[in-house]
Amino acid sequence: MGKFFFASLFFILISTKLFAAGDAAKPIQVDWSFNGFFGKFDRAQLQRGFQVYKEVCASCHSMKYLSYRNLGEKGGPEFSEQEVKAIAASYQIKDGPNEQGEMFERAGLPKDKFKSPYPNEKAARSVNGGAYPPDMSVLVKARAGGSNYIYSVLMGYDEKPPPEMKIEEGVYYNKYMAGNKIRMSKPLNDGSVEYSDGTQATVSQMSKDVTAFLTWAAEPHLEKRKRIGFKTIIYLLIFSILVFLSMKKIWSRVETKM
């Protein structure tokens, strides 16, 4: 009887998670390199994903909780120090006030946060027909379905809407989006970026790469977390055996007819 109740408890816990808007298709399941107990990011994929973000997404989406230095940190894309400096320097950052009390522009430094495409939310909305492109720093964690969902939305533009569905001006049909309507036009087309490592820039490839990058951005310590987690659980398992044996020995002194 007890087993049945724990099974139902488990069911309840996951069903609250699965419960999302009804009409969107179930996200495509991708076998990500960062899945599983020993999951790790693919450095080359993160670097390609950053390129997609920088050349495509960043024209509308901010990523305000990341700094350029993060791109060189362990467990991420791991760009070299020179590369990070060069990436940062390619942006003009507003700083100040200086000795004269004036704000000025300077080349970006690794310590700077990612430069946002718009000065504020109102500016973003006015350029994007009233829609606000969400900040991408924790986007993967902010959507039920996570990485699979983000990848699916990027891949979900190709089908035609059902004939009874009315698609308004400035709205696009997307198979995987909640409500099947999205305010973002299809962002990626074959060859949208040119990869320097020779990888074919197909929509599927770029979508995977940028999703991996966004997953790292949302969870920059993922690799370390899984590594420490594995060690912790092995430690606890061994410890539990030792405690169990001690317990048996100690309790052998007591006569329990129970």
Place this chain on the structure above:
Amino acid sequence: MSETNYKPTSAFGKWFDERLPLLTLFNGHLMQYPTPKNLNYWWTFGGILTFCLVTQIITGIVLAMHYTAHADLAFSSVEHIMRDVNYGWLIRYIHANGASMFFLAVYIHIFRALFYGSYKSPREVIWILGILIYILMMAAAFMGYVLPWGQMSFWGATVITNLFSAIPLIGESVTQWLWGGYSVDNPTLTRFFSLHYLIPFLILGLVILHIWALHVPGNNNPVGIDLKKDGSDTVPFHPYIVIKDLFALVIFMIVFAGFVFYAPNVLGHSDNYIQADPLVTPAHIVPEWYLLPFYAILRSVPDKLGGVVLMFGAIFILLALPWLDTSKVRSAVFRPIYKQFFWLLVLDVLVLGYVGAMPAEGIYLLISRVATAYYFIHFIIIMPLLGYMEKTKPVPLSIADPIISSGSGNFAAAKKDKILS
């Protein structure tokens, strides 16, 4: 129950203990304290809960060093913790999942008490203190969930604080007083932070009283009978119970670590990674899983005040349980009919939790009404009547020598039932 003949051996120990007998106190209550030797693993959750409380307090103190309680800064300060504070991600994930683990353990602890009749005379005060701790836990968890200032934080706070507006005449003033304004806003966040820091220490105080009250009559046990006075039914707390509690705790920590390291966000809601926006209401506002049964009760009533009354009633009715249960027999092992109703209650609460996560419409609303009705019927009608009507099984005279007053073979059945499944 825990008189001790302990004398410190060191000179300093003697000097100190004569002035403040802390060592004698610890020796009596944490080492020599006589504990029934037939306690099963369902009794290890008291120790596990102590661990949970201490873990929450320690991780919480560290988080408070890096967190900023301000509507404009709270969300980004949490991201700062997750990204830039050394092991901040680990501390926050332990704290957030620790709350869920705390509730998982407390629910097992409460249902254990319900199964074995641990709330009955002479343990009513232990039970009442426990329920007070549980109420404070819910308050602390709710306020803690507001602090990251995500969408669910904000809208959860809005829904729950709005409940108070159902109070006749003064409702609106009370709600505005709670908010510190005309809606959930920065003053609400700062006071929730202050109270969220305070409540765990109130819980700690109540836990000490809870244990003190426990150590007066001593532990209940799976057989549910009083222990023999000569001590043949008991073992000293240390090392017997300490090692057993430790074993259970390590197993619990493995589950805990599984969540923290491999599914740290599975128990939370993804909308809480979107910064609070008073202008955008989430499609479905749901509380954390451990509050869902009460949320279902709240929504099962079409009238707002009625829903609030039933929701709080569902918690406060537990305070009267020692007097609602009229049975002379404590343990459900010897109560064949109560045992069936006990599992029905467990199922009922799980069903309430499930419908609490679903939209309050159609079949879910109907189920939540039936389940809410059963919840109250269980405590108000079944528990009092069953004490008079149920024919209980013969109870052994002692846990060491299971001589059964009449019949035979019942004790073997009792032994099997002890494992609860």
